[in-house]
Amino acid sequence: MSNVVVKRFSHTDLDGVGSALLVAEVLQHLPESEFQEATFLPVTYCEPGNDGTIDPNVLQFLAANEEPVTHIFITDICPSEEVIAKLAAYCDERKIQWTIFDHHISSVGMNALFPGHSKITVADERTGLKHSATSVVMKELVGSMPTELFDDAYWGKLAHVADIIRCYDCWDWQSNPDAAYKEAAKDFNNLFYFFNFEKRCELMQQVMEQGLSYLDQYADIITAMGEKEAEYITKKLKHARFGSLDDYRFAYVHGEQYQSSLGNAMAQLIDPETEKVVDFSLVIVGRGVSLRAVKDDVDLSVIAKRFFNGGGHQKASGGIFFKQELYIHDQETGLESRLLVIE
Known part of the structure; x- marks a missing residue:
């Protein structure tokens, strides 16, 4: 039995849920990884509407946690500097390893304040592609952008999932003519929001495990939703x-x-x-x-x-x-x- 216990915090959108679940999938598939038999506690998903941050969620964890956590990962959303400092002190005292994987430019300053723990990158230097949290996770943990792993026998399935999320979250599906995923990225997001939140998480977990082909069974729903979206936007624009x-x-x-x-x-x-x-x-x-x-x-x-x-x-x-x-x-x-x- 592994003594590794992981706690995750993330945003509630497609990239947030995707990156939180991707962290577990990648860590468990790394060769000779200490996470292969780790215990992954339920993700705390945070909607940045309460005081505009995830600070209350993190502070509640620091005050009430009784689990023997060894690792903390925060994806697609960043606490305030004050709360990160409290998190750092908490983790230092308990010898907990912690990392933030994010891509929002408004949080980049945390890299200098918390080096080694804050992995916040807006764009990839090698490919020039915009980052999402899923692509930051792949780049930091595997060493390559998802697009560079499409044909990889080991990582290919997860790489495609990570990039379709990136294409939507960064709006590459619309603004980048060379994006690997165009309408399919928007369709995935629409399907994600078709369900209640619990079902969204279940959908994402199945896609992580089985690949994008899992979405084929929802083709009729996706078509109907595309028509509904176009009608809704036309009405609202008026x-x-x-x-x-x-x-x-x-x-x-x-x-x-x-x-x-x-x-x-x-x-x-x-x-x-x-x-x-x-x-x-x-x-x-x-x-x-x-x-x-x-x-x-x-x-x-x-x-x-x-x-x-x-x-x-x-x-x-x-x-x-x-x-x-x-x-x-x-x-x-x-x-x-x-x-x-x-x-």
Whole structure:
């Protein structure tokens, strides 16, 4: 019986669930790995809406954990510097090994603060491809990007799974003409969100174990969902409105489904006031907000951090409204204001 006990934390989206489960699959398949008979505790999945971070989840673990944990992995989401420092102290005292695998530019600064533990990479230097958490896991644990392992007899199956998730999460399926997966990546994400969360995790586990061919049985559902998505986005675009934030113009709408696809479609709308493409889009879900942009001179990771207590990538980020729906807090000026008034 192995004495290795692993605790994982991750985001709730396709890349979050995928990277958390991929960590276990890769570690268990590494030659002569100490993890082959390890105990993997249930993953704590975190939706960054409570205070905008996963901090409460990590702090709760530090305060209440009674399991003999030997390793901690955090994927696709990063705690605050203060909480990472507490995690580091906790692990040092108990001789627990810990690692963060992430790809969000807003978290890159943690690499310098916690070297050896923080593995946060936005893009791969060798291939030039954008990273997702799944590809960071493959690169750090196996040594290669998923695309470099497609034909590998040992890692090929997992590599294809890791990259289809990367193609969706980084939006390569739409923006990179050379992406290995295009519509199939979007279809996987849509199918993932078709189910409740427990079923999503089960689906991802089966795909990890059996490969992408496992999804073939859902072909009819995927086709129907594609038609439903197109109809939904077309309807929502008709209700788009426009506003200003700092020196930016944006389009916004409330959207409970297909936030990424809807946001990208809205980010290409023409602003009737400026007669130019908007700087970015907002899809609002309660207090949560999803930001998307197509312009190269707009950095949503900065906007999300400054106004929405969030973060992410240059062209895709997320966050929450301050105190109540539609209010923001400007971290640079300290001012609170209502961003939008919905009539």
